Amino acid sequence: MxxxxxxxxxxxxxxxxxxxxxxxxxxxxxxxxxxxxxxxxxxxxxxxxxxxxxxxxxxxxxxxxxxxxxxxxxEKGFLEFMENYVYEQYREGALEVSEEQLLVCNCGAVEILNEATAKIEKRTNGKTFRILPNGKIACKKCKSAATLLTTPCLMRLPKEQSVGVVDVQPHPYRGCVLDHLSIYFGCKHLISRQRETAMKVNLQGTEFHLDNDYIWLxxxxxxxxxxxxxxxxxxxxxxxxxxxxxxxxxxxxxxxxxxxxxxxxxxxxxxxxxxxxxxxxxxxxxxxxxxxxxxxxxxxxxxxxxxxxxxxxxxxxxxxxxxxxxxxxxxxxxxxxxxxxxxxxxxxxxxxxxxxxxxxxxxxxxxxx
The missing domain is CATH 3.40.50 (Rossmann fold)
Incomplete structure (x- = not known):
């Protein structure tokens, strides 16, 4: 070490x-x-x-x-590690392939689980999208309105997370960090993308591009x-x-x-x-x-x-x-x-x-x- x-x-x-x-x-x-x-x-x-x-x-x-x-x-070693890690997580049941409804834009910058949009405040704008007056989601990059797509997706399933694995400084941020971890590990997450990304895996005969954020995390x-x-x-x-x-x-x-x-x-x-x-x-x-x-x-x-x-x-x-x-x-x-x-x-x-x-x-x- x-x-x-x-x-x-x-x-x-x-x-x-x-x-x-x-x-x-x-x-x-x-x-x-x-x-x-x-x-x-x-x-x-x-x-x-x-x-x-x-x-x-x-x-x-x-x-x-x-x-x-x-x-x-x-780096090559990391991408090889991630490929093996994803297959291992799938074998252990931490990941699954399932049909999901997505909201996607024309350029692929916006790709959101349709069920997750219920949690988005009507006046909240995200990093890649904004909310139109009619309530629809539009991409900030290509300006197109997101449309519904049903397709196989690679999902990360909820997992119990040990409290205290992250020691936060300064302490006033500790509660916020624990909240973030509780929400993240307590929900399922879309980790595949329709657009091309830095790496892909093949599961159940389907090719999935992994979300770049999921990779570097x-x-x-x-x-x-x-x-x-x-x-x-x-x-x-x-x-x-x-x-x-x-x-x-x-x-x-x-x-x-x-x-x-x-x-x-x-x-x-x-x-x-x-x-x-x-x-x-x-x-x-x-x-x-x-x-x-x-x-x-x-x-x-x-x-x-x-x-x-x-x-x-x-x-x-x-x-x-x-x-x-x-x-x-x-x-x-x-x-x-x-x-x-x-x-x-x-x-x-x-x-x-x-x-x-x-x-x-x-x-x-x-x-x-």
Whole structure:
């Protein structure tokens, strides 16, 4: 078994021009350094073999995130693992082939179990669809209204899930994570797609394309089966459901819970000037950008707004602030292999436990603000 590591869930690098999309790798970097772990950054490359990582790696460099190991969820070994895993799950009765009614659009982006649409609020829009005034579902991509199709489907059946397999930090997210896992493992799920995807299986004489999300959600599980040891997963609160399921699948093939560290979300839109990583890194060194990210990590709110005026101030005073002490303060609550601690509590504990310099106190106040 390899050394323990901190990992994000597989990330899409296509939007890596936005600074705060690097929050999860940055927090992963904090945690890895604090706990003596390595940092693993999986890339979601299923169906996109020519994905350009230049912008993503430039963003990591702009924030001084190093060292790290990049892996890809379309590697041959993983796809072979998933094929065998699906056949095994089918033999064990965890998956079944059944006739289902689907709502599908012309391009295939929308594919929903018809029975699941009863749970969709009339005014709720999804990632790929929107609700028309007449109540019908329309695809955001091809604009067509979804129509009914009855066809054989590959379904994941409900399964009892052990409570406590995912240890959540900070603790206020624990209830939400348990709710997500209870709902996911308590319901049946469509895991096949009519459109072509990264891999397919043949069951009962029918060819099924596996949903790409279902595939990559098992990537962490695969890593553990080949001797890698990611035992800490970092995910944004905007990806909480997927982060929880990803961690739960990993925990199924080990004796210890998987730690899930949830990061807050910071929005830097509607700011004056160019907010891209490329523009900001041309003006400010990693120490300033790390401090800028650090002061916006607020676990007390779901979403917060980034303020570029902090950058101009930080550029003047960052040399006077012990930024490393600020980072240590942030992760002080998880030094005991992360379990059982609250990230914010660590700030208070550190201040109580030692005499801090004026620079460290300033850094601490920035994090808590």
């Amino acid at each position: 390899s050394e323990a590591s901190v990992s994000t869930i597989p990330m899409d690098p296509k939007r890596s021009q936005e600074l705060f999309l690097f929050t999860t790798p940055l927090v992963g970097d904090f945690v890895a350094k604090a706990t003596g772990r390595s940092l693993m950054l999986p890339i979601n490359r299923l169906g996109e073999e020519d994905l350009d990582l230049t912008g993503y790696q430039a963003g990591l460099a702009a924030l001084g995130i190093s060292p790290y190991k990049i892996r890809f969820d379309n 098992h990537y962490g599980r695969y890593l553990r089966t080949i001797g890698e040891n990611p035992d800490v997963i970092v995910a944004s609160n905007h990806s909480l459901r997927k982060g929880a399921i990803y961690a739960a699948f990993m925990a199924e093939c080990g004796d210890e819970p998987i730690n899930l560290v949830v990061t807050p979300y910071v929005d830097l839109t509607k700011q004056l000037g160019d907010c891209s990583v490329k523009a900001l890194s041309a003006k400010y060194p990693p120490s300033v950008l790390r401090a800028f990210m650090l002061i916006h990590l607020n676990w007390r709110v779901q979403n917060s707004k980034g303020d570029l005026t902090w950058l101009r101030w930080l550029a003047r005073v960052v040399n006077e602030i012990d930024v490393r002490a600020g980072e240590d303060s942030l992760i002080a609550g998880i030094t005991n292999k992360i379990k059982g601690h609250n990230l914010k509590t660590g700030l208070v504990d550190l201040k109580r436990g030692k005499e801090l310099s004026s620079g460290q106190n300033l850094s601490l106040s920035l994090i808590k603000s």
